[in-house]
Amino acid sequence: MSANNKGVMIVEIDERKLKILQAIISNYMATGEPVGSRTISKYTDLNLSSATIRNEMSDLEDMGYIIQPHTSAGRIPSDKGYRLYVDTMLQKKDREVDEMKELLVNKADRLENVLKQVAKLLAENTNYATMVSKPRYVHKKVKFIQLTLVSDTQMLVVVVIDGNIVKNRFINLSEPFDKEELPQMNFLLNTALNGLDLTEINMALIHKMKEQAGQYSEIIGMILDEIAAAVSEEDDYLYTSGATNILKYPELSDKEMATKLLTTFEEKAGIGNLMNLDNNEEHGIQVYIGEESNVEAMKDCSVVTATYKIEEGVYGKIGIVGPKRMDYQKVVNTLENTMKQLDDIFKNKN
Amino acid sequence: MSANNKGVMIVEIDERKLKILQAIISNYMATGEPVGSRTISKYTDLNLSSATIRNEMSDLEDMGYIIQPHTSAGRIPSDKGYRLYVDTMLQKKDREVDEMKELLVNKADRLENVLKQVAKLLAENTNYATMVSKPRYVHKKVKFIQLTLVSDTQMLVVVVIDGNIVKNRFINLSEPFDKEELPQMNFLLNTALNGLDLTEINMALIHKMKEQAGQYSEIIGMILDEIAAAVSEEDDYLYTSGATNILKYPELSDKEMATKLLTTFEEKAGIGNLMNLDNNEEHGIQVYIGEESNVEAMKDCSVVTATYKIEEGVYGKIGIVGPKRMDYQKVVNTLENTMKQLDDIFKNKN
């Protein structure tokens, strides 16, 4: 527990300690190597001897802001140290805004493509790994249903859900279906199901509709099954890019750690909490340092996420994963910049 | 050029050399370490001294079947050696057929999911990296078109292409569209475009149709644009899984090589030739050793591919990527097994 040489607890961090901590962190971010007292004494404008710095560093270590990997090594920032850095020093913003290429706008056609493109561009720009989540409509409501006959015995069911998500399914019919009956059935389905979400398409409703359908009871059953399947279908909602960038940072390149991280990216497993908003309605930019992310594989990484908005109430997230010594300033700037561009795109699209 | 101690060229490989080569390869496959003459002399039933083996190995090296990494190391198989091994020894098939879980069939709903599942299961079963290509219909023909109004000013265009691929696009209309006109327009589009492929939906046709459409000329133009876009749209056709498995093999784990390989898998770039059938109509199982694959990143790997059939004339490929010392027997068996299961699935689906 932090106590100075007189045995008095040090609770508050003063100006000088803060400067030293800042110096340690930025030096470590640049080199990835533990930084010693002499380096700080020489390369800052504090005009203090290495001995003094040592005393201060000793205090900072007691306070938990820095860590000594082994007895005679320099210090590296702890999660708590990074946290302080991010919280305080990041406030005075870096003004050199990173101009991201306008490539985005050109390629923008469908949401999926935009998001994949974003992931890729961010990864290329930052040299970190990126993840982008597509917003999920939690209570997906049926907006529109269209049955059509592709051939005598093959029916296509098109379902449009909230957010203009289109799902389609084929139904193979055992006997030819009378084309004339289609409009009526379309009408029936649309009036019955419009505005309902998955939980409301339940057994009772299906039963009732089957009765109404009379001779078409069987086929209505099949159609409803497919509609339910289509609505409940979860498709990919997480895109990643630049996972191999982590191999650029020696502290993440050790075999075991790299394998875990890369596997996490490949299988997109275990990052759900981080990347969807179900549990976490906070917007804006979030920084998770080390174990704060609650992702086992990323306990030696930092993660920066940003929330983007497609329309009112519909949000997705972008995440950047890198070493703890990542360039937070640049990452935050780049993300803010990206958000702006995404806003523009989505504004133009509607 | 291969010459024995009498200066006579050795052209043909005899029984004994073959046995020795086989022993070298299987030993190397098990250990991943260069294998020396003493090992072979001790652990085979040839009853030859290490010296004799050395002579034979020297010949085998002259003939290009094995390589000495450095002067006083054992030998490892060359690409040519593996090739011989695969061509000859693989013939007598290993009978212990790997029973792959029937998980596949349960999860089988849509083609994409089946293929992703296959990639994943194969990767888990073999501990190698896998890739699966979805068949691409080369000359995609329009099978069916359906326009519908989702709201006053929003039209949904559904296009069904060869192979029951469904594409959909929204069109935002500047002014409300008369619902009554839809059937007529649907009829016009279907009769005009049915059976045409992308190359046939050209300027001339578009011009002609616009004329026919009269007052709807503008909207027909938009619709045709979207149809053309939908038909030409290339979606993902390559799924990979288990890329991180390569880190299990020391000879592929060196940083540079691993990065290249993993990047290739992540970006799915450069493996097109290997994984689609455009240039290569051969079916069945193919083995590419080292540079044979013509994929730069895989020059120290072997690749085994198998062709599967969805319906007559529609083929896709499955590929397994591992170290050159991969267990070819097991891989080939597993692939054959998988093919059978896929056949079953696709038979039931139609």
Place this chain on the structure above:
DNA sequence: TGTTAGCACTCATTCAGGTAGAGTGCTAAT
């Protein structure tokens, strides 16, 4: 009282030297 110089100490890294062991090629004997 805060700051600093000096010193003894620790520990990771590097490098040279040395050894063990696996393997080879060649030669002479069987």
Place this chain on the structure above:
DNA sequence: ATTAGCACTCTACCTGAATGAGTGCTAACA
């Protein structure tokens, strides 16, 4: 044709010494 034996080569591994970056502590200083 096969083998035993030997000299040789090269890698892997260990050791010990030197280096240097870094620390903590103490005593002196302003």
